Amino acid sequence: MEQKDYKKDFPLFSNCRVTYLDNAATAQRPVSVLEAERKFYENYNANPLRGLYPLSVEATREHEDAREAVCGLLGAGSAREIIFTRNTTESLNLVAYSYGLSNLKQGDEILVSVMEHHSNLLPWQMVAKKTGASLRFMECEMDGSLDLSKVEKLITDKTRLVAVTQLSNVLGREYPICQIAEMAHRKNAVVVVDGAQSAPHVPVDVAALGADFFAFSGHKLYGPMGIGVLYGKQELLEEMPPFLTGGEMIESVTRQDAVYAELPHKFEAGTVNAAGAAGLKAAISYLQGVGFETIRQREQQLTEYTMDRMKEMPGIHILGSENAAEHHGIITFLVDQVHPHDVSEILASDGIAVRAGHHCAQPLLNHLGYRSTTRVSFAFYNTREDADCFWNEPANNNHIPNGIPK
Numbered sequence: 001m002e003q004k005d006y007k008k009d010f011p012l013f014s015n016c017r018v019t020y021l022d023n024a025a026t027a028q029r030p031v032s033v034l035e036a037e038r039k040f041y042e043n044y045n046a047n048p049l050r051g052l053y054p055l056s057v058e059a060t061r062e063h064e065d066a067r068e069a070v071c072g073l074l075g076a077g078s079a080r081e082i083i084f085t086r087n088t089t090e091s092l093n094l095v096a097y098s099y100g101l102s103n104l105k106q107g108d109e110i111l112v113s114v115m116e117h118h119s120n121l122l123p124w125q126m127v128a129k130k131t132g133a134s135l136r137f138m139e140c141e142m143d144g145s146l147d148l149s150k151v152e153k154l155i156t157d158k159t160r161l162v163a164v165t166q167l168s169n170v171l172g173r174e175y176p177i178c179q180i181a182e183m184a185h186r187k188n189a190v191v192v193v194d195g196a197q198s199a200p201h202v203p204v205d206v207a208a209l210g211a212d213f214f215a216f217s218g219h220k221l222y223g224p225m226g227i228g229v230l231y232g233k234q235e236l237l238e239e240m241p242p243f244l245t246g247g248e249m250i251e252s253v254t255r256q257d258a259v260y261a262e263l264p265h266k267f268e269a270g271t272v273n274a275a276g277a278a279g280l281k282a283a284i285s286y287l288q289g290v291g292f293e294t295i296r297q298r299e300q301q302l303t304e305y306t307m308d309r310m311k312e313m314p315g316i317h318i319l320g321s322e323n324a325a326e327h328h329g330i331i332t333f334l335v336d337q338v339h340p341h342d343v344s345e346i347l348a349s350d351g352i353a354v355r356a357g358h359h360c361a362q363p364l365l366n367h368l369g370y371r372s373t374t375r376v377s378f379a380f381y382n383t384r385e386d387a388d389c390f391w392n393e394p395a396n397n398n399h400i401p402n403g404i405p406k
Helices: 031-043 054-074 088-103 122-131 148-154 177-186 234-239 274-290 292-311 340-348 362-368 384-388
Strands: 082-085 109-113 134-138 159-165 190-194 213-217 228-232 250-253 258-260 316-318 330-335 355-357 373-377
Touching: 031 054, 031 274, 054 082, 054 228, 054 274, 082 088, 088 122, 088 159, 088 190, 088 213, 088 228, 109 122, 122 134, 134 148, 148 177, 159 177, 177 190, 228 234, 274 292, 292 316, 292 330, 292 384, 330 340, 340 355, 340 373
Parallel strands: 109 134, 109 159, 159 190, 190 213
Antiparallel strands: 082 228, 213 228, 250 258, 316 330, 330 373, 355 373
């Protein structure tokens, strides 16, 4: 494993004694991201897109430069296809409300996977209830894999929309979006991809994936909280009504009507999060500097090392694939006769941060036969020493596996 100490780029690790292994929930921010936000407020703080004076023009440039950076990261055809939101959840709701409610009707079918985070399930439940469309599910195998022959049978002439995660936040498995999109497009269905977990781990090319919509959050990509992205094909976005209305998203307003702005501003009502966008641009630059191949190698090596050690321990059961390369840094597990919340609390007492619960994916856990699990999720800045915290004898003897009652 490459020995470069990336933690030096992340101030939290100097300021806080923590073994941070909850990166699937949110990643830490490098100093370049923190500086980019501060630089915006110190040097460009004006309302973007509103003023003709130089400071506002500079603020607008910073905001639109960030949009171009996202466009490049995703391989989008135009920056007009990049909509800034607060997070992945808002991005997916935008599609549900603006596209789903306008285009689906009774008798239509929405196909989602059982692996979805609630953010890519609840919006489609809402659309189904309001339009009369039916909600159908792709079921994964017990190892988390998808049988594409079963998926193909589920995509019918009635299917109007397919919503699927590219990478499971519980199992870490990447799903074959290209093949699913090809099947969906043969039936003239649109494809909505939740990229919240995939964007920080794997290179994304929305055109190659065949995604009609693709959503991700800045905070999982080492960027700020409060900034998210929706990519949408221009021809679809142009036909969709605005999700929110108000300032900035208009060309003109009369007492009775309004003419909406051109893309992408039609979907960005109100004052934008320009500092967050500047931070996201810095995060993208940092991520590209590290490189996705380095990210893959470091995360896979840590995952393989940790899974091998877990498999040696009686009473620990790992969900998903036996192959560490299919986990993308995410290991979700159970310990016999110990509640996942207790596992998390025991680890927290030694400064180890992991996640316990249903991970906002209750249908998946129910499908697999569980109510709650513990999740470890690595980032490229994590080290072998972080992984060894599970096994080393702690001072207070409250560690896994030594401190867990059998």
